[in-house]
Amino acid sequence: MTETPNAETSDAETHPEAGTSKAGLPNAGTPKAASSLLEIKDLRVTYGTGPSAVPAVRGVDLVLESGRKLGIAGESGCGKSTLALALLRLLPATAKLTGQVLLDGEDVLTMKWGRLRAVRWAGASIVFQGAMHSLNAVHRIGDQIAEPVLLHRGATPAAARRRTVELLEQVGLPASRADAYPHELSGGQRQRVMIAMALACDPRLIVADEPTTALDVMIQAQILRLIEQLVADQDISLLMISHDLAVLSDTCDRLAVMYAGRIVEEGPAKSVYDAAEHPYSRALSAAFPRIGDPASRRAPRGLPGDPPDPSALPSGCTFHPRCPVALDECAREDQSLREAGPGRHAACVHVGAAVPAQMSVTPTEPRP
Numbered sequence: 001m002t003e004t005p006n007a008e009t010s011d012a013e014t015h016p017e018a019g020t021s022k023a024g025l026p027n028a029g030t031p032k033a034a035s036s037l038l039e040i041k042d043l044r045v046t047y048g049t050g051p052s053a054v055p056a057v058r059g060v061d062l063v064l065e066s067g068r069k070l071g072i073a074g075e076s077g078c079g080k081s082t083l084a085l086a087l088l089r090l091l092p093a094t095a096k097l098t099g100q101v102l103l104d105g106e107d108v109l110t111m112k113w114g115r116l117r118a119v120r121w122a123g124a125s126i127v128f129q130g131a132m133h134s135l136n137a138v139h140r141i142g143d144q145i146a147e148p149v150l151l152h153r154g155a156t157p158a159a160a161r162r163r164t165v166e167l168l169e170q171v172g173l174p175a176s177r178a179d180a181y182p183h184e185l186s187g188g189q190r191q192r193v194m195i196a197m198a199l200a201c202d203p204r205l206i207v208a209d210e211p212t213t214a215l216d217v218m219i220q221a222q223i224l225r226l227i228e229q230l231v232a233d234q235d236i237s238l239l240m241i242s243h244d245l246a247v248l249s250d251t252c253d254r255l256a257v258m259y260a261g262r263i264v265e266e267g268p269a270k271s272v273y274d275a276a277e278h279p280y281s282r283a284l285s286a287a288f289p290r291i292g293d294p295a296s297r298r299a300p301r302g303l304p305g306d307p308p309d310p311s312a313l314p315s316g317c318t319f320h321p322r323c324p325v326a327l328d329e330c331a332r333e334d335q336s337l338r339e340a341g342p343g344r345h346a347a348c349v350h351v352g353a354a355v356p357a358q359m360s361v362t363p364t365e366p367r368p
């Protein structure tokens with residue numbers, strides 16, 4: 001398969017934006033009918049080359065239906081952010097991508113630069129973790145929210161100002177906050193601004209990468225409810241990334257669990273969280289009990305061992321050195337996703353067999 005250059009290495013080109021698609025995307029020739037809003041096919045991302053190359057995403061297939069919410073969970077370093085950035089070709093030039101990312105049937109990885117710029121706001125937008133680093137410290141937040149409206153919607157300055165006030169209200173901030181600089185806002189308010197920016201051009205899809213990391217628990221809950229309410233009200237699809245399986249299972253319809261650059265389990269959110277098939281998903285679920293759920297009044301259990309170094313992955317199933325139920329063959333053979341129930345898939349030799357329940361994980365302090 002040919003490698004796809006990322007945004008930084010793409011040719012700049014102008015694109016006549018005649019009309020808009022049902023998705024709010026500017027039309028590019030004849031739009032291809034798509035049954036799913038987002039289809040990721042055999043996506044691979046490698047940073048660098050040679051012996052020190054880091055294969056961060058190693059053949060991911062995922063589908064997100066229009067109006068649905070998909071959560072991607074996994075420990076730090078498993079490739080979640082790389083996957084999110086790859087969806088809109090926001091990776092650095094050292095990253096090589098292959099595969100397909102079909103947004104409304106159009107492949108983001110091969111589309112021309114001018115088209116990509118339009119799609120980045122009107123098709124899908126990203127809410128990053130750590131709003132302080134994503135906002136420009138020297139510009140008022142109103143100007144930052146108005147910018148995509150001016151640039152990508154062709155709005156007049158007066159219309160962009162009206163849209164900015166509307167967006168601020170939608171995310172629960174008073175219009176007067178438009179004049180504030182990022183450092184004058186709290187962490188939660190800044191994250192609300194990031195959400196307002198993501199909504200600015202009416203995207204069909206929002207990718208939220210750890211949108212509540214670094215916020216305290218109360219504010220975290222408020223931001224999650226805000227995202228849920230906005231995507232429901234505006235019929236936006238959501239792809240949310242987090243290390244916290246409990247948060248994702250509360251917010252999303254479906255969950256995909258990622259380990260060492262691959263999806264090891266996917267299915268309906270509640271069943272993946274409550275009755276995971278893959279030993280890694282089970283360990284992740286045990287590490288993040290639901291707060292306030294009496295059924296989850298168990299001590300959080302830490303995962304034994306560390307995630308593998310992507311540039312020196314273990315043989316066979318990459319989870320086998322940490323797996324409490326590994327068989328000898330797991331060190332030799334990797335498993336691909338196989339059916340594990342209605343609408344569920346897991347990549348484990350035990351799928352379909354009786355999975356030993358014991359998990360040799362280390363109990364940690366219960367949550368207060």
Ligand SMILES: Nc1ncnc2c1ncn2[C@@H]1O[C@H](COP(=O)(O)OP(=O)(O)OP(=O)(O)O)[C@@H](O)[C@H]1O
Nearest residue numbers: 047054056075076077078079080081082083092310
């Ligand atoms: N620009 C880069 N150059 C080289 N390697 C990178 C780069 N960005 C990420 N990586 C490596 O790719 C792997 C996946 O990183 P990524 O940030 O996607 O994981 P993650 O699951 O999002 O982790 P976190 O939750 O900590 O952000 C890691 O080994 C990381 O060190």
